[in-house]
Structure formats: C-alpha cells, structure tokens
Amino acid sequence: MATYSITPIPAFNDNYIWLIHDTQHAWAVDPGEALPVLHYLNHHQLTLAGILLTHHHADHCGGVATLRQHYPSLTVIGSPKDPLPPLTRAVQEGDTLLLAPLDLTVTVIEVPGHTLGHVAYFGDQCLFCGDTLFAGGCGRVFEGTAEQMWHSLDKLNQLPASTRIYCAHEYTESNLTFAIRVEPDNPDLQQRLQQVRAARSQHQITLPSLLAWERQTNPFLRLHEPTILHHLEEWIGHPLSTDPAQRFSVLRQWKNLC
Ligand code: ZN
Ligand code: FE
Numbered sequence: 001m002a003t004y005s006i007t008p009i010p011a012f013n014d015n016y017i018w019l020i021h022d023t024q025h026a027w028a029v030d031p032g033e034a035l036p037v038l039h040y041l042n043h044h045q046l047t048l049a050g051i052l053l054t055h056h057h058a059d060h061c062g063g064v065a066t067l068r069q070h071y072p073s074l075t076v077i078g079s080p081k082d083p084l085p086p087l088t089r090a091v092q093e094g095d096t097l098l099l100a101p102l103d104l105t106v107t108v109i110e111v112p113g114h115t116l117g118h119v120a121y122f123g124d125q126c127l128f129c130g131d132t133l134f135a136g137g138c139g140r141v142f143e144g145t146a147e148q149m150w151h152s153l154d155k156l157n158q159l160p161a162s163t164r165i166y167c168a169h170e171y172t173e174s175n176l177t178f179a180i181r182v183e184p185d186n187p188d189l190q191q192r193l194q195q196v197r198a199a200r201s202q203h204q205i206t207l208p209s210l211l212a213w214e215r216q217t218n219p220f221l222r223l224h225e226p227t228i229l230h231h232l233e234e235w236i237g238h239p240l241s242t243d244p245a246q247r248f249s250v251l252r253q254w255k256n257l258c
Contacts, residue, residue: 002124003103006166008205009036014170015059016207018128020102025049027099029121029128030168034063038070047071050099052106053078053087054130055118060168061085079110081117091119111156113149114139120156126208127163129156134167135209136192137175138220140256146249154244157211157221165209172196172206178258179219182231182251188216223247 009017011033018029019040026046030053031037041048048071053061061078064085068074077097080090091097093110106123111132120129131139132149133156141149176193183189192213196206214221219228223244232250233240240247 030060031063032059034066050075055115056082079117111152113144135172147245150245150248161212163211182219
C-alpha cells in the first residue's frame with residue numbers, strides 16, 4: 001500500500017500543481033505559482049522536500065524561485081534541454097529518482113514536442129506528464145515537430161493500462177467535446193463526456209485519468225480508427241497515408257482551430 005498521497009492544488013485558471021506527500025514531507029510537480037503551494041504546506045504542516053519540473057513554461061515553473069526562498073535546501077529536478085530555473089539535478093531518459101524521504105521512485109521519460117526538453121515522470125503506476133498527454137487530448141506542438149510529439153505520445157501509450165495520468169491542466173471537457181466531433185459514434189466517448197460534463201458542472205476535478213480510458217476515448221491515441229481517419233480526410237480534403245504521424249499532424253491542426 002502506498003504510504004503517500006497525491007493532492008491537486010489548483011493554480012491560475014486551469015492548472016493543477018500535483019503535491020505528492022506523506023504526513024510530513026511533500027514534493028511538488030510543476031509549481032507554476034508558489035502561493036497556493038505555500039498555503040497548502042502551511043495548513044497541513046508539511047515541509048517541501050523537492051520539485052519535479054516537466055517543462056519550462058511559466059505556468060509550470062514560475063513558483064520555483066519563491067519556493068526556494070522558503071526552502072533553501074530544496075531539490076529541483078528537470079531536463080537540461082529546457083531553459084528551466086536553476087536545477088539541483090539535471091535528468092535524462094531512463095534516470096530513476098527516489099523522491100526522498102517519500103516512499104516513491106520515478107523514472108524519467110523524455111517526451112519532446114510541446115517543448116524540446118519536456119519530460120514525464122513515471123512510478124508506481126502514476127504518470128506526471130505535464131502538457132504532453134491530457135485527458136481526452138494532448139498538448140500543442142510548440143517547439144518540436146508533429147512527428148516528435150506523436151512518438152512521445154506513442155511512448156507514453158506503451159505504459160500499463162492501469163497507469164494513472166496526472167496531467168497539468170483541467171482541459172478534459174473541451175478535449176472530449178472536440179473528440180466527439182472526430183469520433184461521434186464511440187459509446188465509451190459519449191459516456192465519458194457525459195460523466196465529465198456532470199463533474200465539471202459541480203466544479204469537480206476530472207483527474208487523474210487512466211491510460212485505459214485514454215485508449216478508449218482520446219483521439220490522439222486512436223488515429224488507427226477508421227472513423228477518425230474518415231473524419232480527418234473529410235476535414236483536410238484529401239486522402240491520408242498510413243503514417244500515424246501524418247494523421248496526428250492533421251488532427252492537431254484541426255484541434256488548434258477549434
Ligand atoms: Zn506548457
Ligand atoms: Fe501548461
């Protein structure tokens with residue numbers, strides 16, 4: 001049984017800062033803001049031991065400097081391939097990290113596309129994937145190529161179906177609303193959209209997701225489906241090759257315009 005908990009701390013409009021903690025210590029994933037983290041730590045009498053960063057955007061690392069002022073011996077982990085705040089440990093693909101003193105070890109997975117140095121952290125069936133894989137969708141391709149982003153998503157899709165997805169934004173409802181245009185006849189998707197709409201109307205969080213659900217409902221992981229291919233070809237106006245990266249690129253362009 002896990003001896004730690006994972007708590008979402010809402011930040012900005014739709015970010016979640018994930019706090020991994022026991023009754024004394026905590027690690028924060030992507031603290032874009034310091035204040036909500038400091039409030040939570042104070043209120044629950046927790047000490048911040050470390051920070052995991054997935055990528056360099058301000059809504060993910062903007063709170064690091066202030067948190068470091070409060071906790072000078074803080075461990076700060078991220079990829080040297082992204083322009084992050086100063087790190088105490090630079091990591092790369094395959095590195096394993098014990099989030100001491102918590103009882104959790106995670107492995108680093110490089111997932112370029114949204115940014116060139118984007119990484120995800122995976123351990124104990126939990127995936128912290130920042131802005132790469134979202135519930136019902138995926139991040140925008142800002143720095144890499146569509147091909148890179150597709151490979152990154154495909155890499156995450158190799159993890160066990162039981163993997164819980166702790167992504168960084170509450171985008172699930174708008175993602176699934178788009179997904180149903182691309183695959184209107186998918187009953188799992190219809191059902192999930194209903195559940196997510198009900199949850200959001202009560203201001204409830206829709207995360208973590210489960211990789212099994214993503215395989216059933218996330219169009220970016222379902223590019224092989226004939227219905228999706230049909231809708232993509234209809235939208236772009238010409239036939240597409242069997243190359244999944246090309247299909248991904250068309251689907252991402254379509255989503256960008258919605
Ligand atoms: Zn981002
Ligand atoms: Fe973000």
